[in-house]
């Protein structure tokens with residue numbers, strides 16, 4: 633499904649630049665996400681994907697440009713992982729109440745949305761990897777976000793586990809109407825679920841709707857041959873020149 637940008641974006645970056653440790657990690661990033669849209673950011677390791685998410689989350693400060701957030705923006709964040717002391721007795725429901733208490737009803741509703749309705753009394757240490765990530769999803773849903781941000785939320789899950797997790801994300805979007813912005817290396821899974829894919833390599837190289845195009849050279853150049861055409865290439869419009877690997881493949 634494509635979502636037309638007729639309404640004001642939830643978040644927009646204009647000419648965003650970020651420097652970290654003296655290195656220009658992002659430059660001139662113009663990005664926007666509309667209500668209800670599912671956008672996936674792809675790009676090689678170190679291309680600035682997490683940095684862009686962190687800038688949007690407000691945890692790092694831009695060195696150039698600006699980030700415009702819509703009034704009433706409610707962010708939910710699913711981190712890549714969270715390490716808990718396995719000896720700590722902590723039920724799922726209690727975990728959801730940290731650091732701010734939530735009612736049992738609200739915790740239950742969030743767990744239900746995340747597909748874990750019956751697990752509120754389970755110990756966190758006893759959860760499978762997939763269940764754990766769903767608890768993080770439930771936590772991100774507690775405040776009814778209108779933008780859900782996921783940074784490699786399925787790292788460590790096997791392929792069926794990752795696919796199930798992203799199906800759940802689509803269900804959450806369908807039920808709540810929230811927009812979803814995610815970074816993932818499970819490209820074949822997330823791209824099919826995305827309205828739009830943004831390819832980042834320090835700046836936005838290309839973006840557009842994912843399309844199943846076998847053996848696309850730009851895609852192969854970035855992600856190797858293993859995709860076998862099951863993956864999608866996105867519409868590619870270039871009006872600038874640069875010399876990284878994406879260009880080399882064209």
Ligand SMILES: Nc1ncnc2c1ncn2[C@@H]1O[C@H](COP(=O)(O)OP(=O)(O)OP(=O)(O)O)[C@@H](O)[C@H]1O
Pocket residue numbers: 652653654655657675676677678679680681682683684
């Ligand atoms: N605090 C920091 N200080 C200095 N450099 C940093 C810092 N955080 C990130 N970087 C650098 O910024 C670049 C982009 O990092 P980022 O984590 O955003 O990339 P990524 O695309 O998410 O990578 P990956 O796919 O490996 O997760 C990297 O070169 C990284 O080393």
